[in-house]
Amino acid sequence: MDKPREFTKSISVLQVIDTSLYIASAVVIYRYVGADVQSPALGSAGPLGKKIAYGLAIPTVLIAGIVNGHVASKYVYVRVFRGTNHMHERTLLSIGSWVAIGLISWVVAWVIAESIPVFNNLLSLITALFGCWFAYGFPAIFWFTLNKGQWFASTKKIFLTVSNTFILAMAITLCGLGLYVSGDAISKDSGSGVWTCANNAV
Structure with missing residues (x-):
């Protein structure tokens, strides 16, 4: 941060905007759908609205999932190979381990989601x-x-x-x-x- 003393101000603005958006979306959804809101809430929209909403949401959900999966895989990779040459060199072991860690993390996520x-x-x-x-x-x-x-x-x-x-x-x-x-x-x-x-x- 350029001016660390402004952290409190920026976190306060973030919290006000964040809370306002959550309250606004909850009030609008409750006003138009009522108490029987589906989970996820996009399922409560009409047929056309649902298609538009999911069309806009899917890229965001995919990007968020990929970022989280990559961070988890990178964390495991760094923990395993910290202090070795495999951290920065392209060796068969480093590439194979990266692919295996990524594959295992996505399979675990899929099993949890299906279960x-x-x-x-x-x-x-x-x-x-x-x-x-x-x-x-x-x-x-x-x-x-x-x-x-x-x-x-x-x-x-x-x-x-x-x-x-x-x-x-x-x-x-x-x-x-x-x-x-x-x-x-x-x-x-x-x-x-x-x-x-x-x-x-x-």
Whole structure:
């Protein structure tokens, strides 16, 4: 960042815009569709609207999936080959390993997607496993790490220590309860749609 002191201002603007867009889309969808919104919500549009929406969304979804798959594969590759010549040289082992890691990661993603066919349940599982930690758990852990030995140094630090303890407890609770609810929903809903080409919109 060119001016690090402006970070708070930029993150605040991002949060306001982000929250406004989420609220606006939720209100518009609820206004025109009602409580019976399909998941994903694009399935609730009319026949023509659905085709247009999916036509616009598919490139974005593909790009996002490819980026995430590439990052995961690169992470594994770097962890395996850090400190070796294979990191930067084109050898048979490095190319073969890169292809194998990519193939394995995409096969694992495909197996998960086919095994949990209801989109809502898959989103719930992902959110319970990762969302609550990235949004609440890790920031609290980072605060404790950055302020190690100073948790009770002042009134402000005591307040922040209590606040971050509460946030961390909330993340653990959300993860545990979210996993339980997701697992329960997956076991109830995963009947006929597993490993088929049927429409899995709810």
